[in-house]
Amino acid sequence: MKIVKVSGDVTIKRTVDGGTEAQRETVKEIIANVRSNGDDALKAYTEKFDSVMLEALQVEQEEIKEAYQHVDSKLVEIIKEAAANIRSYHEKQLRPSWLTTEENGTILGQKVTPLDSVGVYVPGGTAAYPSSVLMNVIPAKVAGVKRIVMVSPPGEDGSIPAGVLVAADLAGVKEIYKVGGAQAIAALAYGTKTIAPVDKITGPGNIYVALAKREVFGDVDIDMIAGPSEIAVLADDTAKADEVAADLLSQAEHDVRASSVLVTPSMALAEAVQREVEVQCAALPRREIAEQSIRDFGAIYVAANMEEVVETVNQLAPEHLEIMTANGMELLGKIRHAGAIFIGRYSSEPVGDYFAGPNHVLPTNGTARFSSPLSVDDFQKKSSIISYSEQALRDNGSKIAEFARLEGLEAHARAVESRLKKQ
Amino acid sequence: MKIVKVSGDVTIKRTVDGGTEAQRETVKEIIANVRSNGDDALKAYTEKFDSVMLEALQVEQEEIKEAYQHVDSKLVEIIKEAAANIRSYHEKQLRPSWLTTEENGTILGQKVTPLDSVGVYVPGGTAAYPSSVLMNVIPAKVAGVKRIVMVSPPGEDGSIPAGVLVAADLAGVKEIYKVGGAQAIAALAYGTKTIAPVDKITGPGNIYVALAKREVFGDVDIDMIAGPSEIAVLADDTAKADEVAADLLSQAEHDVRASSVLVTPSMALAEAVQREVEVQCAALPRREIAEQSIRDFGAIYVAANMEEVVETVNQLAPEHLEIMTANGMELLGKIRHAGAIFIGRYSSEPVGDYFAGPNHVLPTNGTARFSSPLSVDDFQKKSSIISYSEQALRDNGSKIAEFARLEGLEAHARAVESRLKKQ
Incomplete structure (x- = not known):
């Protein structure tokens, strides 16, 4: 992991995958086909891309019951506890409608109304994360959205991973369809005989899903289109090098394009973390991904003093920021741009990824300068009132x-x- | 104005101008040129499109002082009062950062931070509306944005309309540049020697401005891209036909593509409004625009009962909704989708366009299903806190x-x- 002395402006090295012309054409074609041929198109694409011929698109109650048999009951309890924490945090984001009155009879106000319906996309295969189900569904539920639909591509056996189904059930999803890719996004946006259309689509996906979301945007709302994950650790020499390294690697194992950065005024810490990253990385199951990510998108920035450290972090506007200094809280006011801020050595990023309660859907790619974590606000809208x-x-x-x-x-x-x- | 009996689903007839391929190419070229050649490109485009050679892009303090000489002092007072009302309403939207603590030492929270910088686009010519300056700038100011930049194309004499400069000054803008079109959006997004880049761009504009905003979106944030303006009037037979007609026409005079709709259970009101629209329209200075708009995009929907009226309005999801019924407030809870809701016969839409306080930048084109009026929220972002x-x-x-x-x-x-x- 390279050590770089900060001088002037610093930016995280990032890649945004905008898709190729051919991919964009494919997506447009898929959307047009779903709009014309509805369920038939969905089933044909599912056969083509997911190698399974489905009779019914909708997941049945029986399959959900069955899913519980395939998830360790201790894990079910952990998912329940995480869901409760996420629910509790997001309930604090709820805002009331309000009115003001004046003596001359003027009434002004703001009415807050949940969206009617929301679709949540959940990727298939190894990216089928139960935590992602919780993080997308629960804020919509808390917001008061009446109809929450989940879509996810089936495996070759025609099923959706048990962990995903259990998480969806615990989060309160009542309508789940076995369909993925651009065809799923088209169905959510425009509807088919089986799948009624929704007003907003959220959730991560591959490049086809991302391009399809861009394409339907305007007809329906979408959440942000996330780039590769990022972490910046802001640490002084009170931080433990092995813990900093472990956190950098937890980001790096996600994706070869993930970005893990340390910003510190301490050259001693920089060198110690550099050594630790090498040692720990060698022992990881996802070693190759982490290694490449650290090599291509990792960096240790050494700044002249804490002021320069903070300024560098604000320039980076990272998705995740960990503060591991003598007194992290006192830096909070100086941090202007970060998706989520983890304070203190016991607030390792996975605490927020799964369990603590705040949302793990966060602005990537420097957009923390103007964007926010997914929240209840994303599932409600406001109307002005004038009387x-x-x-x-x-x-x-x-x-x-x-x-x-x-x-x-x-x-x-x-x-x-x-x-x-x-x- | 045609009368239509409601049966089944109803949608407002709308047009969205997505631009031509040639326009999109032009916009891309302009953006690339501004990124390469900075101020020189801005001045060259201003000479080409606005027919004026500028020495300096920035409006000087002297010009703002001068502008006050060209606006009636009574109007200056009205603008000041409108600004105070807008400020007061938007201050009620402010939300605090919050923290929760648990006995085991867990701290969770949400930090609210203003954006660093915002650019407001103001169209030139007859579309240079002082009210639009107030509605875009004041929420940003209330949100705590430190740097608010305004851009607007100069007239052939190299000046910006006095009303716009006065409104900008009263709203607290300190940085104004004489540049419009796609070149202004490029300068705000990527910066030039004179104009430092911003984090978000808001404000209405022509098709080139709209396409440029789409193009830079992601590198910076943008507000919604507004379609033609819309009004739906929900009225029973207690409403005065002349007032309903006047309100429909106030929308229709904006634009030949504006949409004015009445939804009522009363055929008697429908017919009376139809007659009034014809009479009043004939006497308007902008008669031709209003006539065409009413003909192409206007309609009077007659529904079987109040329930069907409300359902029709929710399907329309109009930008502006006026409720003129015996008791408007009691319908408020049933209205799910509308940008702004005006209640009672004394709440004519222009009350909200200029003066009452709520924002006049509202979701068009049915996007009130999932979007909100421009607000303080659009100029702040949140960071999660986990300790x-x-x-x-x-x-x-x-x-x-x-x-x-x-x-x-x-x-x-x-x-x-x-x-x-x-x-």
């Missing part, structure tokens, strides 16, 4: 009409005056 | 490690265990 009394309009109507005329909009002025001219 | 104590990790660490192993991520498990194995 003027006769008195309020008599007090302000001529000013409103004058403003409208300044902008050359005479019918606006007359709409107001149509009320004022009457007794 | 586990040693005790909290000892209580939960093995569960977290087990969950990680369920997902096949061994380094995640080891990161947690690296802390637990020590005394």
